[in-house]
Amino acid sequence: MTLTDTHQPGAQRPAPSAPGGGRPHALSFDIEDWFHIVEVKAVEDPALWPTLSAESSIVERYTDLILEICAEHNTRATFFILGWIAERHPALVKRIADAGHELATHSYWHRKVYELTPEQFREDLEHSIRVIRDAAPDAEIRGFRAPSFSITPGTEWAFDTLLDCGISYDASLFPGARGHGGYHCKPGPHTLTAPSGRTIAELPMSLAPVGFGPFKKHMCYSGGGYLRLLPYNLIKQGIEHELAEGRPTVVYLHPRDFAPDCPRAKMQPHRRFKCYVGLNTTADKLRRLLKEHEWTTCAEVLVTSAAKPEPSEERPK
Numbered sequence: 001m002t003l004t005d006t007h008q009p010g011a012q013r014p015a016p017s018a019p020g021g022g023r024p025h026a027l028s029f030d031i032e033d034w035f036h037i038v039e040v041k042a043v044e045d046p047a048l049w050p051t052l053s054a055e056s057s058i059v060e061r062y063t064d065l066i067l068e069i070c071a072e073h074n075t076r077a078t079f080f081i082l083g084w085i086a087e088r089h090p091a092l093v094k095r096i097a098d099a100g101h102e103l104a105t106h107s108y109w110h111r112k113v114y115e116l117t118p119e120q121f122r123e124d125l126e127h128s129i130r131v132i133r134d135a136a137p138d139a140e141i142r143g144f145r146a147p148s149f150s151i152t153p154g155t156e157w158a159f160d161t162l163l164d165c166g167i168s169y170d171a172s173l174f175p176g177a178r179g180h181g182g183y184h185c186k187p188g189p190h191t192l193t194a195p196s197g198r199t200i201a202e203l204p205m206s207l208a209p210v211g212f213g214p215f216k217k218h219m220c221y222s223g224g225g226y227l228r229l230l231p232y233n234l235i236k237q238g239i240e241h242e243l244a245e246g247r248p249t250v251v252y253l254h255p256r257d258f259a260p261d262c263p264r265a266k267m268q269p270h271r272r273f274k275c276y277v278g279l280n281t282t283a284d285k286l287r288r289l290l291k292e293h294e295w296t297t298c299a300e301v302l303v304t305s306a307a308k309p310e311p312s313e314e315r316p317k
Contacts, residue, residue, distance in 0.1 A: 023304045025239070025248040026203060027077035027295040028171065029066055030145060031085055031096075034058040034256040034263055036110045037275060038148050042266040046109065049084070056263055059085060060092055062255035067099055069283065073290035077101050078298040080145040080171070080252075083108030083128030090135035097136040102297040104143030105129055105167075112150035113158050113172070122161050129165060142168045143298055145252075149174035149181035149205060159194035169201035169302055171250070176207050176220065188247035189305035201302045206250045208238040223252035228278030232285055239293065248301050251289065257282045 035043035035052045043052065053059070063079075070077055079096050081103060086093050097103055108128035113121060129141050144167045151158050151172040162170055170192070173183045185192075187207065191199045210221045211234065220226045221238035239249045256262045260280045267275070289295070 023248060024294040024296040024301060026250045026298045026301040027070075027075060027290075028080060028145070028250065028252045028298055029063075029077060030080045030082075030106050030252060030254050031059065031063055031092075032082040032106065032110060032254060032256075033085060034259065035265060036082065036084075036147075037265060037267075037271075038110070038112060040265050040267045040271065046084075050088075052263075053088070056261075058259050058262060059255050060089060062258040063092055063096070065258055065283065066253075066255065066286075067095065067101075069286055069290065070101070071099065072287070073295075075290050075295050076297050076300075077295065078104050078143060078171075080104045080106035080143065081128075081132055082106045082110055083124075083131045084110065086128070086135050087131040093132060093135035097139050102143070102299055103132055103136055103139040103141060104145065104171075104298070105132060105141055106145050107147055110147045112148055113146045114150050114152045114155050118157050118161060121158055122165065125161060125165050125167075141166070144170055144172065146170075146172035146181075149183075152181055152183055156195055159192060159200050160196045160198065163194060163196075163198050163200055167200075169203060169299065171203045171205075171298055173202060173204040174220070175204050176218070187245070188242075189302050203250060203298050203302055205252070206238065206242055206247070208241040210234050210238050222249050224254065224257060225274045225277065227251070227253065227285060228257060228282055229274075232288060235285065235289070236292075248305065249293075250298070250301075251286075251295070253282065253286070258286075 033053055035049060037043060079101050081093060105128040108124045132141055133139060144162055149172055173185050174181045175185050175187060176182060185204055189203050192202045193199050205220060206222050207218055207220055209216050209218050211217055221230055221235050227235060242249050262279060
């Protein structure tokens with residue numbers, strides 16, 4: 001399977017260039033519900049999820065808002081869809097596909113990869129791909145993002161499982177320390193060599209020096225709680241740094257990131273702050289980002305950045 005991108009099934013579309021002749025950035029959304037938060041005991045039991053989902057329409061309403069904002073700016077994105085959501089909201093998946101966006105998988109059960117066996121991971125991945133295709137039969141599922149960026153050292157076997165299941169690129173690596181992930185890798189789009197010797201395209205999360213003077217820190221600036229917390233000028237600073245280095249920025253957001261009315265799960269104060277800070281700022285920040293920069297799907301960014309991947313020196317052990 002090759003990393004060609006399409007606007008409609010079967011119709012190839014050339015990759016766009018950003019203003020000034022640069023390359024576009026990668027816009028992505030992890031489509032999960034408000035309670036798909038790792039290591040929060042109040043919402044960790046999947047038996048509770050149908051009731052929690054019925055109590056709100058967060059995933060439907062705010063995914064539709066995301067689609068509206070993308071349409072306002074004629075922008076396509078990659079939607080990493082949780083299989084559990086695809087199975088219960090197939091019409092939502094179809095709306096995403098019908099709008100011309102790329103469908104990819106975010107697993108089925110939203111479990112951290114490093115807590116799974118290879119067999120459990122394969123079963124979960126295959127299940128997620130199957131239910132997404134059930135909702136959008138013409139979709140080509142080429143991309144994967146692990147919940148909580150949880151491909152970590154020691155779980156490189158996951159790259160071979162992805163390839164075995166027809167996935168041609170991964171967007172799971174967070175090249176810095178974080179609570180539930182972290183994997184030292186090259187910044188920007190590149191290729192990885194799986195334990196089998198096969199290669200897979202990788203689009204890691206963006207990190208850049210953000211801040212000024214003694215407050216400058218190399219950190220994520222363009223996704224989830226980071227994007228909600230940081231002032232827009234610091235987000236812009238991160239994008240400009242990556243542009244100067246010749247790399248695209250990767251944005252990732254969830255429907256709940258746009259939801260000031262998101263139900264509050266019981267959790268530790270520091271997690272509560274990270275989960276709910278800045279919810280009323282996300283939509284305006286996204287609109288401004290889409291207005292000021294060129295964005296496209298993860299697959300298309302990989303085509304423009306690594307259409308002919310060279311053998312990587314980075315080889316997971």
